Amino acid sequence: MNTDKADLIVIGAGISGLHAAGLLKQQGKSVVLLEARDRVGGRSMNHEFANGDLVDVGGQWIGPGHDRMYALVKQHGLKTYPLYNRGMNLLRFKQSLGEYSGTIPRLNPVHLMQLGWLLWRFDRLASSVNPAAPYEHQHATKWDAMTVQAWMNRNSFSEPARVAFAIGIKAVFTVEPKEISMLHALFYARSGRSLDCLISVDGGAQQDRIHGGTQGICQAIADGLAGELRLNHPVKQVQHKLEGVTVSCANGERFSARKLIFAIPPNQLLRIGFEPALPGSKDQMWQRMPAGSCIKCVAQYEKPFWRARGLSGQSVGLDSELLVNVTFDNTEKGKTAGLLMGFIEGDNARLWGQRSDAARKQAVLTCFARYFGDEALSPIDYVDKDWTSEEWTRGCYAANFGVGAWTGFGHHLTTPVGAIHFAGTETASEWYGYFEGALQAAERAVNEILSHS
Amino acid sequence: MNTDKADLIVIGAGISGLHAAGLLKQQGKSVVLLEARDRVGGRSMNHEFANGDLVDVGGQWIGPGHDRMYALVKQHGLKTYPLYNRGMNLLRFKQSLGEYSGTIPRLNPVHLMQLGWLLWRFDRLASSVNPAAPYEHQHATKWDAMTVQAWMNRNSFSEPARVAFAIGIKAVFTVEPKEISMLHALFYARSGRSLDCLISVDGGAQQDRIHGGTQGICQAIADGLAGELRLNHPVKQVQHKLEGVTVSCANGERFSARKLIFAIPPNQLLRIGFEPALPGSKDQMWQRMPAGSCIKCVAQYEKPFWRARGLSGQSVGLDSELLVNVTFDNTEKGKTAGLLMGFIEGDNARLWGQRSDAARKQAVLTCFARYFGDEALSPIDYVDKDWTSEEWTRGCYAANFGVGAWTGFGHHLTTPVGAIHFAGTETASEWYGYFEGALQAAERAVNEILSHS
Numbered sequence: 012m013n014t015d016k017a018d019l020i021v022i023g024a025g026i027s028g029l030h031a032a033g034l035l036k037q038q039g040k041s042v043v044l045l046e047a048r049d050r051v052g053g054r055s056m057n058h059e060f061a062n063g064d065l066v067d068v069g070g071q072w073i074g075p076g077h078d079r080m081y082a083l084v085k086q087h088g089l090k091t092y093p094l095y096n097r098g099m100n101l102l103r104f105k106q107s108l109g110e111y112s113g114t115i116p117r118l119n120p121v122h123l124m125q126l127g128w129l130l131w132r133f134d135r136l137a138s139s140v141n142p143a144a145p146y147e148h149q150h151a152t153k154w155d156a157m158t159v160q161a162w163m164n165r166n167s168f169s170e171p172a173r174v175a176f177a178i179g180i181k182a183v184f185t186v187e188p189k190e191i192s193m194l195h196a197l198f199y200a201r202s203g204r205s206l207d208c209l210i211s212v213d214g215g216a217q218q219d220r221i222h223g224g225t226q227g228i229c230q231a232i233a234d235g236l237a238g239e240l241r242l243n244h245p246v247k248q249v250q251h252k253l254e255g256v257t258v259s260c261a262n263g264e265r266f267s268a269r270k271l272i273f274a275i276p277p278n279q280l281l282r283i284g285f286e287p288a289l290p291g292s293k294d295q296m297w298q299r300m301p302a303g304s305c306i307k308c309v310a311q312y313e314k315p316f317w318r319a320r321g322l323s324g325q326s327v328g329l330d331s332e333l334l335v336n337v338t339f340d341n342t343e344k345g346k347t348a349g350l351l352m353g354f355i356e357g358d359n360a361r362l363w364g365q366r367s368d369a370a371r372k373q374a375v376l377t378c379f380a381r382y383f384g385d386e387a388l389s390p391i392d393y394v395d396k397d398w399t400s401e402e403w404t405r406g407c408y409a410a411n412f413g414v415g416a417w418t419g420f421g422h423h424l425t426t427p428v429g430a431i432h433f434a435g436t437e438t439a440s441e442w443y444g445y446f447e448g449a450l451q452a453a454e455r456a457v458n459e460i461l462s463h464s
Numbered sequence: 465m466n467t468d469k470a471d472l473i474v475i476g477a478g479i480s481g482l483h484a485a486g487l488l489k490q491q492g493k494s495v496v497l498l499e500a501r502d503r504v505g506g507r508s509m510n511h512e513f514a515n516g517d518l519v520d521v522g523g524q525w526i527g528p529g530h531d532r533m534y535a536l537v538k539q540h541g542l543k544t545y546p547l548y549n550r551g552m553n554l555l556r557f558k559q560s561l562g563e564y565s566g567t568i569p570r571l572n573p574v575h576l577m578q579l580g581w582l583l584w585r586f587d588r589l590a591s592s593v594n595p596a597a598p599y600e601h602q603h604a605t606k607w608d609a610m611t612v613q614a615w616m617n618r619n620s621f622s623e624p625a626r627v628a629f630a631i632g633i634k635a636v637f638t639v640e641p642k643e644i645s646m647l648h649a650l651f652y653a654r655s656g657r658s659l660d661c662l663i664s665v666d667g668g669a670q671q672d673r674i675h676g677g678t679q680g681i682c683q684a685i686a687d688g689l690a691g692e693l694r695l696n697h698p699v700k701q702v703q704h705k706l707e708g709v710t711v712s713c714a715n716g717e718r719f720s721a722r723k724l725i726f727a728i729p730p731n732q733l734l735r736i737g738f739e740p741a742l743p744g745s746k747d748q749m750w751q752r753m754p755a756g757s758c759i760k761c762v763a764q765y766e767k768p769f770w771r772a773r774g775l776s777g778q779s780v781g782l783d784s785e786l787l788v789n790v791t792f793d794n795t796e797k798g799k800t801a802g803l804l805m806g807f808i809e810g811d812n813a814r815l816w817g818q819r820s821d822a823a824r825k826q827a828v829l830t831c832f833a834r835y836f837g838d839e840a841l842s843p844i845d846y847v848d849k850d851w852t853s854e855e856w857t858r859g860c861y862a863a864n865f866g867v868g869a870w871t872g873f874g875h876h877l878t879t880p881v882g883a884i885h886f887a888g889t890e891t892a893s894e895w896y897g898y899f900e901g902a903l904q905a906a907e908r909a910v911n912e913i914l915s916h917s
Contacts, residue, residue: 156613156642158867164609189609190752190868247700278751281734291757291817291852295859298731298754299643301866304744358872364744399744406748413754413866414611415643419811 014265017041019460020258021272022246025053026225027434027449028274029232030083032239034457043266044236045258047245047403052229053275054407055446060311060392064346067224068307068396070408070446071341074218076204077447079454080228084221087231091219092344096212098318101326101382103333104171108382114211116327118171125172130179132166134207137200143440145198146421154194155418162193174329178336179210185303185408187357195412202443212325216445222343225446245403248284253429272456274434274449277410278302279403289428296420299413300437302406304360306397308335308353308375310390315342315349317383324351326382334359335378351379351387355395364397371395409444410437425455432456467718470494472913473711474725475699478506479678480887480902481727482685483536485692487910496719497689498711500698500856505682506728507860508899513764513845517799520677521760521849523861523899524794527671529657530895532903533681537674540684544672545797549665551771554779554835556786557624561835567664569780571624578625583632585619587660590653596893598651599874607647608871615646627782631789632663638756638861640810648865655896665778669898675796678899698856701737706882725909727887727902730863731755732856742881749873752866753890755859757813759850761788761806761828763843768795768802770836777804779835787812788831804832804840808848817850824848862897863890878908885909 017040021032024046032044050056056069073080073091084091099110102117111117118126140148148154154162159180163173180188183206184196200206208215221227233240241264248259249271257267273280277300288294317324317340324340335353342350353375355363363371372393379387398407412421425438434456439448474485477499485497503509509522526533526544537544552563555570564570571579593601601607607615612633616626633641636659637649653659661668674680686693694717701712702724710720726733730753741747770777770793777793788806795803806828808816816824825846832840851860865874878891887909892901 152642156611156617158609158611158614160609161611161614187868187872189605190866190872278734278747281731282737284735288853288855291850291854291858292814294731295754295757295814295852298751298859299866301748301751304748304872361745361748361872397744399748400741401744402741405744406751413643413752415640419640419643419814 014257014267015043017043017266017268019270019272020045020256020266020268021274022258023053023274023435024051024233024240025274025435025449026055026229026446027436027453028272029229029236030450031272031274031434031453031457032236033232034454036236036239038461042239043268044240045244045246045260045266046240046242049242051233051240052226054398054404055225055229056396057224057226058394058396060394062348062392064311064343064348065224066309066341066343066350066394067226068309068394069225071220071225072217073221073446074216075214077442077445079450080447083228083450087228089227089231090222092222093219094212094217095315095318095340095342096323096325098321098323100323103326103328103330103382106330114207116175118175122169122171125167125169126175129163129167129172129176130207133197134200134205137197137205140197140201142198142202142443144422145194146418148194151194151418154197155192155415157193158189158414159191159193159196160188163188171329175327178327178329179206181356182337182354183209184411185305185354185356185360186411190357191411192414192417194417198417199443202439202441202448203445217339220343246283248286249431250286251429251431256430270430270432270460272432272434272460274453276302276404276435277437278405292420292423293428296416296424299416299420300410301413302404302410303408304357304399305407306355306360306364306395308355308395309341309393310351310376310379310387311392312349312351312386312390314347315340316386318349322383328382333378333381334363334374338379338382348391351383353379360397360399364399427459432459467710467720468496470496470719470721472723472725473498473709473719473721474727475711476506476727476888477504477686477693478727478888478902479508479682479899480889480906481725482682482689483903484725484727484887484906484910485689486685487907489689489692491914495692496721497693498697498699498713498719499693499695502695504686504693504695505679507851507857508678508682509849510677510679511847511849513847515801515845517764517796517801518677519762519794519796519803519847520679521762521847522678524673524678525670526674526899527669528667530898530900533900536681536903540681542680542684543675545675546672547665547670548768548771548793548795549776549778551774551776553776556779556781556783556835559783567660569628571628575622575624578620578622579628582616582620582625582629583660586650587653587658590650590658593650593654595651595655595896597875598647599871601647604647604871607650608645608868610646611642611867612644612646612649613641616641624782628780631780631782632659634809635790635807636662637864638758638807638809638813639864643810644864645867645870647870651870652896655892655894655901656898670792673796699736701739702884703739704882704884709883723883723885723913725885725887725913727906729755729857729888730890731858745873745876746881749869749877752869752873753863754866755857755863756861757810757852758860759808759813759816759848761808761848762794762846763804763829763832763840764845765802765804765839765843767800768793769839771802775836781835786831786834787816787827791832791835801844804836806832813850813852817852880912885912
């Protein structure tokens, strides 16, 4: 069988792999970019509604500090617009609705003070963590043996404050506070400035959208890689030694190169065969980095009807029967039809991912109606995307280190194995879990290779 | 390409898969048993020393309650013998040695009382857990949001007691107390009677060995399945619908059947391709069941020299520089040469798995010498086995549910997906993680199939 040769192979045409391949090509390297799917973008993905409007069903936001992302947007002639953030936000609590403005829902003063304390205290701890080496912190061992839930329980006696804080955690990590290491949560927040930044709209990680969807950036980079990109090429096996690699795809095609960059999530790395087998410490680290559980739900209405009532479309619901705890006005600026968006996260995602599409749609709309009234029951279109059932992703937004994993394995998160290097947002020390982190990781991996060649 | 047909396919010829295939054959079913390796046994494996003696480098013990295992031993004409358990045990603490008898090392009374309290309290909690549905316990949510380390910290002020308890946890789970959900630890202990039972020799899970090694049982079952067993057949892809499955192996061979039983660890299930893709909840559950980290080390001496000094060969070391915290006299009854055995577990396994074979051997022997004196530095042979680097296992003894995983996913641990059923010790409700659990799980999966056919 023929084996195509190149200087470098990149596996995974999400934004990290695309960026890495693009940078290597700019340096005059010959590159092959292998992608399992029939599309680029990875966890960035467009959906087209019946009326032709597009919406991101994957990652969608950029905000201050995402310098690489804004630069890419500009470079490819794309445009951003701010998330609609005018009017009042809604809080649903004990079956009744209240309005508030800003990021923090208006609970009664005792609970509000407790919530403020949790947020302040969390970010104070996070600010002391070095995101390039969280395991070196003097309290790393203690925090890595503690879940965020356990930390919350010890730091607040207010049940509503804990529920509200948990909703923030779920919105950022897409898992329950019981599932994540406190050290990982602190690292993650610090890598994206602060938890306050990660849950904020204006000035925060939810500030801006990209016209045409984030997949537009991926497609624009891919357009410049027409000769390098191979879609529908799931990689099954990697033979490797110090001098180079040979990669075998499901369709039997083989590619060889001096170096290889993986830009796929940890759980997907587990599914590649390696010859010789990788060191136990790499494999076991990836076993301890499960992906989050998230279903993104978007309802399309004739118009954004909530705006006329002075509402922003943003809401937070603390009651346990609400399967969507946070909503946003996801309308693309300039479009007539209005979009409400919400996430089903953590244990709810596991539950509702097993239900029928129709039952889930009904439940989501019923939930939207609890925030925005019966008009929310009659969308003109609807889409949801369960990322846990996507074969080539198996969970969103990102992987979270389990308890004990940062202190047990974190020191070799990015360490190459011979000719194999690692990119992807789960290897980022800045903006881990975000597009920006995917780009930072790509640049780090490319630098590793260029500085040694 | 030809496709071989059978009533049933079993994947994985560890003791669970072998037992399942044997039972199905007894019922007159045609069975194909596919195994990736060139041997049967899975996590049961013999090593032959230069002098021809055999030793288990995988799982080795059986004890009271392992009724299926004792029955198999008898059925195949094999014989058990008790672990050598005469003489005094050693405790190494603050660089000095003390002797004690029984399971619990002799610390000073304050620490000893605290250790007793931790063990008693843990087993009291464990006894309240239903091992068939641990997530239903009234405190399941609380315990699943807590690591064993956090529980220890709250229940003992004695550092030596916590270190001693942690050594027990590491010996049972092969991970650090920071890494496991308290609910999982309680479930696991309860599924094997009690933690006290799991750390005990006489009357406990370390009571008996099998002459010729546990792999002898596996080989004996395999001898009865000569027509069914296919070694060197790693499974790559499973096409499945309600009516049946087609399985494709790395060598291109295909097999089809009405039903399929997987008897491989969770991390290995992640590496199989499914068409259609499995539900997100299954895949994400397995992502949250990382395998333990364990290197088993055995030194062979001309004779068991410690016995003449009135020592049992059992020792416990609390000092942090000891990479092996627990040792046993692993000598097979009737052999002249003596064996000392110890495990490197958790973070130490990750560290020492990356060192050279020679460096690790030297460190282990130095550690043995700290317990048993300089005679331990001069073995006639030595072997160690790092199960995290074994491609078809990737960790031992078993998988542990991460925090939040039992309550988020546990209710469908054993649920079949169409024609696909699940065995293996990680699906057992009795003796999870043990050979006995592997047999119980096999019988449960076989019953699922026979009761519906």
